[in-house]
Amino acid sequence: MNLSQNQIIRSYKDFWTRFSDVKGRSTRPELWHPFWINCIIFSFLGIISLGILSAIFTLVIIMPSFAVTARRLHDSNHTMSLAVFSHIASIILTIAYIVFFVDIAAETISSGNSTFFMILTLINFFIFFGTASILALVAPFILYFLVISGNEQPNDYGSEGSCELDDFDYTY
Template identity: 40%
Template sequence: MVSAGFLSGLFGLAVIIPSFTVMTRRLHDSNRTMVLAIVSHISGLIALAATVTFVVAILAAAGAGSTGMLGASLMAGAFGTVVAGVVTLYTLYVLVKPGDNTANNYASGGSCDIAPEVQTQ
């Protein structure tokens, strides 16, 4: 949000709640809890924290001439990025997968449930 600019930051704030609710609705259609939506939104913060750790460690290692801290920060950055990537790919897989045809814990039917037609007289 800081590097994107003011209008992009406002847009990001405006769409975070609708995107979260749509993702939660889709997860409920496939009989899953909203925990995956929370983890998916937090995974971006994990990658950001890993990147910040990496940059700070590089600056500290450059000032001190130490290579041990650089290797540790590289591992932390790679680990955070891999975790965020795996969570994103799994979330995408779950969201693309068809919903349940049967009733689930969150509604009377899944996303593929077809309502009966009402006959008018």
Template identity: 45%
Template sequence: MDNSQNQVIESYKDFWKRFVDINGRSDRPDFWHPFWINFVITSLLGIVSAGFLSGLFALAIIIPTFTVMVRRLHDSNRTMLLAIVYHISGVIAGLFVAIFIVTFVFASNTGSGTLIGLALITGPIFMIIGVVIMLYTLYLLVAPGNREPNNYGSGGSTQIAPQPQVNVE
């Protein structure tokens, strides 16, 4: 096995070994390899089981995905607050879509133009806020981390290996 295959396997094993560890830093491969592997597994399980097994697997990876995201954000010296906001905004967006649909159906049946107008104004605003949070978080997850040690330790994604010093006498 070559080095890149070892990196993929080690990154995925590390994803599960550190599934509740929010301390330290994770480099880009430690985040993105589990991301695409979990995407493939979820897709295949969805095809095989009509979504049931993929839903169970998605529940199983919620915590490890959150913790590796926190460690990835630590690599750029960010706190876990953004990961919390990112995950909560996803839940809130889902609830808002459900409330929007119910409000729109209710308002359509009662003929209330005020409720329809309110739903049509607030819906896009919350959607834009959610998209901005998602894009900013995605940018931080893709961007290189700090080269030097930061508040969360050393060993970042762009760490330069120490060069041996040669004494010239």
């Protein structure tokens, strides 16, 4: 195996073994390699199970994804509160999306009190689009912090992450 393959395997292994570790730092490959691998797995599971297995897989990777995002933000000397915010906003969006479709289905089936369903739909609409608007404003900043290179010197969150790149031997 070459260096790139080793790094991909090591990054994905670290994604799972450090699933609850929000302290310390992670490099860009430690975030982005698991991201694209999980996208492929998610797509494959969605195709073979009509979305059921991909939904379960999404629930399984929530904590490891949060942890590696927090460590990646630490690598560029940013607080993990940005990761907390983005994950909570994503969960709110998902719940609002599900409630919206359940509300539409219930309103379609029921011929009873349509005022209740109209109010519920309106409240859900404001929650969904309000959260989506806030997330749309903040997401570019979070993405920028995840993409930039980390501090090469030790920072408030430790001396691993991008600091270790200087010590790594790239020759074979």
